[in-house]
Amino acid sequence: MAFQSQLRIPGPTPLPDRVVRSMSRPMIDHRGAEFAAILAEITAGARRVFKTKSDLLLLTSSGTGGLESAVANLVSPGEQVVVALCGNFGERFAALAAAYGADVVRLEFEWGRPVDPDDLAVVLERHPNAHVVLLTHNETSTGLTNPLRELARVARSAERIVVVDGVSSISSIDIETDAWGIDVAVSGSQKGWMAPPGLALVSVSDRAWAQQAKARSPRFYFDWKEAKTWAEKGMTPFTPAMPVAFALQEGLRMLEEEGLDNVYERHARLARATQAGLEALGFQLFAREGYRSNTVTSAVPPHGLDVAALRKLLDTRYGVVIAGGQGKMTGKMVRVGHLGAVAEGDVVQVIWAIEQVLEELDIAPADGRGVAAVTASVQGVTAAAR
């Protein structure tokens, strides 16, 4: 019997009490001074997280809306676009560009492997007319973080517009939007920001604005120019997801109170602990070593373990909700989210519950080795810090 679900999926993430309370208030005029102040605070805070001085637009949509806005504002039908992909979200980015009539040039890597910057350089050289490059920072479907700094450097030095899907990374994993030469970065409120789904955050560089002026895809709801014009008046063009804005404001305050470097270090610590726990339980980590994500861990279960049965028992017996595989990895993988308002005890809980279920399913005895591995991982870090 669990009294509250432990949401260990890679988003939506658990909401801290403070964030929940921030939404428990009446609606306000979205064209009034109070909302203008909230929008200003969110924009300034998000700029600090993105590490950008560029425009930061707040769109009412999930993360995909932010990504769609990038394609709608930057790409013209028939134009070549390079998409570097190594998982389901990269696939989706490619499909999105294709839906807008782009001629998609795919640079594809096996799932679980990162995009290689040298290969990106070759593809860009071969496609001089592809002005826009679409990259995925954190590939949530495989639990892998791409070498974004190098990829962006390659694309920038080839004078392309660099667009980054940072939906499941930004605010949990460091990104230096301006310093790394990223023109457009996109995130979503329901990830490390500790807010519910409903707002996309999009940074737009001057180079991206110049491209925007030339691009000819149809756009209306996601027209960046409209968003910027209204933002300068302290508003959004259309009615914003107001409760999510209240929550995002509070989530940002919490990120700043903890300190961004501490937030990143906590995510790294929790990733290592989750990896240690799953490996001790006989799971095989899916993403290549050196590129494993700090926000989500993907792992192939021990032989004979039915992922659907595991997830069902975790949920019904222990109230622990984890994700399965996506696309071609459906049924073959588990994904444990550890982003946002997550701490060491939460990792202990999910690993402990998995261990109990393994015993129940006759896969392995629950002898405490998963939890011991998590503890050793956490204590190793603590001891090193002393």
Ligand SMILES: Cc1ncc(COP(=O)(O)O)c(C=O)c1O
């Ligand atoms: C890397 C990545 N891109 C895009 C998305 C899609 O975001 P949304 O579901 O908010 O539209 C997600 C969601 O999990 C994601 O992790």
